[in-house]
Amino acid sequence: MGSAIMETKDMRIINRTMQKLQSNNMAAYYAETAAEVIPLIKRLIKPGETVTHGGSETLKQCGVIDLLNSGTYNYIDRSKAQTPEEIEKVYREAYFADTYFGSANAVTESGLLYNVDGNSNRVSAYLYGPKQVILICGWNKIVKDLDEATYRVKAFASPQNTKRLGCETYCAKAGECLSVGRDASYMCDGCRMDGRICCNYVISARQRQRDRIKVILVGEELGY
Numbered sequence: 001m002g003s004a005i006m007e008t009k010d011m012r013i014i015n016r017t018m019q020k021l022q023s024n025n026m027a028a029y030y031a032e033t034a035a036e037v038i039p040l041i042k043r044l045i046k047p048g049e050t051v052t053h054g055g056s057e058t059l060k061q062c063g064v065i066d067l068l069n070s071g072t073y074n075y076i077d078r079s080k081a082q083t084p085e086e087i088e089k090v091y092r093e094a095y096f097a098d099t100y101f102g103s104a105n106a107v108t109e110s111g112l113l114y115n116v117d118g119n120s121n122r123v124s125a126y127l128y129g130p131k132q133v134i135l136i137c138g139w140n141k142i143v144k145d146l147d148e149a150t151y152r153v154k155a156f157a158s159p160q161n162t163k164r165l166g167c168e169t170y171c172a173k174a175g176e177c178l179s180v181g182r183d184a185s186y187m188c189d190g191c192r193m194d195g196r197i198c199c200n201y202v203i204s205a206r207q208r209q210r211d212r213i214k215v216i217l218v219g220e221e222l223g224y
Helices: 011-023 034-044 057-062 064-068 084-096 121-127 146-165 170-174
Strands: 027-031 050-053 099-102 106-108 113-117 132-138 200-204 213-218
Touching (some): 011 027, 011 106, 011 213, 027 034, 034 057, 034 213, 050 064, 050 084, 057 064, 057 132, 084 121, 106 146, 113 121, 146 170
Parallel strands (some): 027 213, 099 132, 132 213
Antiparallel strands (some): 113 200
């Protein structure tokens, strides 16, 4: 299994990936820098819309959460939920949002979105509910195929996220999943610890609803 990350930004690969996303009925946009993301988003959502998001370091790096919390939109703020009941309420309200923001764990050059989730409120909103989904992904998340997407999550994304979330897992301690090195048929292999965040695996291919999912590829390394 090869490396899952391009060593340098390659516009040929980025453009090809955007074309493949579009052929899968997902809108694709390009922002050269993280600073260009907010002006683009302002063209994609309207003042007063109900907006929310999943957990994402990329959104923080691009200033998206600050924008949503600016008072211009009806923001469902998950950070204000404290009790399990409040958290559950926020997760369910997200399904009725006009726009749901997030990122992807990997985007293949063939135009597939690959996401792995533990609680899965994030991936479930990607699939159904919100009127539109806007995903922001740094060029570092583009991979050749699902084999590399699997490797990227096991070797990079999951270990970083378990550390961020304070999960007691093998990958948080070792820096990679214990199943690294196997092929894509072992996509779902991993530890059997209670804190595991790799519980549900979602591949988004050609969509029935054209442009409901919008992907903004950014010419900077962002997120995990």
